[in-house]
Amino acid sequence: MNRNLPTANVPFDVKLMNITATVMFMGCLAACVMAVGWWLMRTPAFNIGRIVVEGELVHNNAVTLRANVAPVLKGNFFTVDLKAAQHAFEQVPWVHEAQVRREYPNGLRVILKEHAAEAFWGPDTGTGLVDKSGEVFEANLGELDREGLPRLQGPEGSAPRVLQMYRALAPVLDPLKVSLDNLTLDNRGSWEMVLDNEAMVKLGGGTTEDVLQRVQRFVRTLSQITSQYKRTAEALESADLRYDDGYALRLKGVTTGSSAPAAPVRARR
Known part of the structure; x- marks a missing residue:
C-alpha cells in the first residue's frame, strides 16, 4: 500500500499545521541568528584591541597614530566600518592614503602612505x-x-x-x-x-x-x-x-x- 498521499489529497488542517511548523522553525532560526549576532557585536573578545600600522612613516609614528585614531573607531571586529576607519587615518596630518583591513580576532592592519x-x-x-x-x-x-x-x-x-x-x-x-x-x-x-x-x-x-x-x-x-x-x-x-x-x-x-x-x-x- 502506498503511504505517500498526493499533495492534493492532504487535508487542509494538515497543510496548515505544516505551514505553521515551518514558520515557527524559521522564526526560531532567525531568532538564534540574531542572538548570535547580538552576542558577537557585544562580546569584549572581539573589541578592536590591536592596530598594526605599516608604511614608510617620516612625519608620523605608529604609537601616535593609534592613540589619535582608536578613540574614533566604532564597533568591534565584525561591525567596524572600514571606510570610516580609512577616512580617520587619512585625516591625520601628512597621511596621503590609508588601506585598512581586518585581522582576526580583534585587530586591524593599516598600510599608510605619506605625502612627499x-x-x-x-x-x-x-x-x-x-x-x-x-x-x-x-x-x-x-x-x-x-x-x-x-x-x-x-x-x-x-x-x-x-x-x-x-x-x-x-x-x-x-x-x-x-x-x-x-x-x-x-x-x-x-x-x-x-x-x-x-x-x-x-x-x-x-x-x-x-x-x-x-x-x-x-x-x-x-x-x-x-x-x-x-x-x-x-x-x-x-x-x-x-x-x-x-x-x-x-x-x-x-x-x-x-x-x-x-x-x-x-x-x-
Missing part, C-alpha cells in the same frame, strides 16, 4: 604644501625635513599644472647658476617667477612650450648682455619676457646716471 612635499603652496602666510602628485595638503611646516622648497601659487585646482611648469623650468635655469624660488600663475593664465637672487621675471602666457621657448631664449642670450656690463646673472634685478622679438631686463648697478635707478636693457634674438 615637493613645494610650498599659496601665500607666504599659509601652511599649504603640494606633494609629488600635485595634491595640496595642510601640515605643520615645522615638521618639514627638506630646506629650500620653492613656493608655488595659482588659482584653485591649478596645483598640478603649476607643479608641472616648475619641473619644466627649473632645469632650464641651470646654466645661469640660479634657482627658481617662486612660480605664480595668475587668474589670466600669465606666469611669473622669482629667482633665488630675488630677481622677478615675467614669463607671459601661452602653452608650456611657448613659455619654455621664451625662457630658453632668455637663458641662452643673458650672458651676452651681462658681459657687456661686466656683470653675471646674479646682477639680474628683473626681466620681462613677454615680447615676441626679445625681452627687457634690468641689471643691478647699471645706471643711466650717478643717481638714476637701474636702466632697462632690451635684448633681441
Whole structure:
C-alpha cells in the first residue's frame, strides 16, 4: 500500500499545521541568528584591541597614530566600518592614503602612505604644501625635513599644472647658476617667477612650450648682455619676457646716471 498521499489529497488542517511548523522553525532560526549576532557585536573578545600600522612613516609614528585614531573607531571586529576607519587615518596630518583591513580576532592592519612635499603652496602666510602628485595638503611646516622648497601659487585646482611648469623650468635655469624660488600663475593664465637672487621675471602666457621657448631664449642670450656690463646673472634685478622679438631686463648697478635707478636693457634674438 502506498503511504505517500498526493499533495492534493492532504487535508487542509494538515497543510496548515505544516505551514505553521515551518514558520515557527524559521522564526526560531532567525531568532538564534540574531542572538548570535547580538552576542558577537557585544562580546569584549572581539573589541578592536590591536592596530598594526605599516608604511614608510617620516612625519608620523605608529604609537601616535593609534592613540589619535582608536578613540574614533566604532564597533568591534565584525561591525567596524572600514571606510570610516580609512577616512580617520587619512585625516591625520601628512597621511596621503590609508588601506585598512581586518585581522582576526580583534585587530586591524593599516598600510599608510605619506605625502612627499615637493613645494610650498599659496601665500607666504599659509601652511599649504603640494606633494609629488600635485595634491595640496595642510601640515605643520615645522615638521618639514627638506630646506629650500620653492613656493608655488595659482588659482584653485591649478596645483598640478603649476607643479608641472616648475619641473619644466627649473632645469632650464641651470646654466645661469640660479634657482627658481617662486612660480605664480595668475587668474589670466600669465606666469611669473622669482629667482633665488630675488630677481622677478615675467614669463607671459601661452602653452608650456611657448613659455619654455621664451625662457630658453632668455637663458641662452643673458650672458651676452651681462658681459657687456661686466656683470653675471646674479646682477639680474628683473626681466620681462613677454615680447615676441626679445625681452627687457634690468641689471643691478647699471645706471643711466650717478643717481638714476637701474636702466632697462632690451635684448633681441
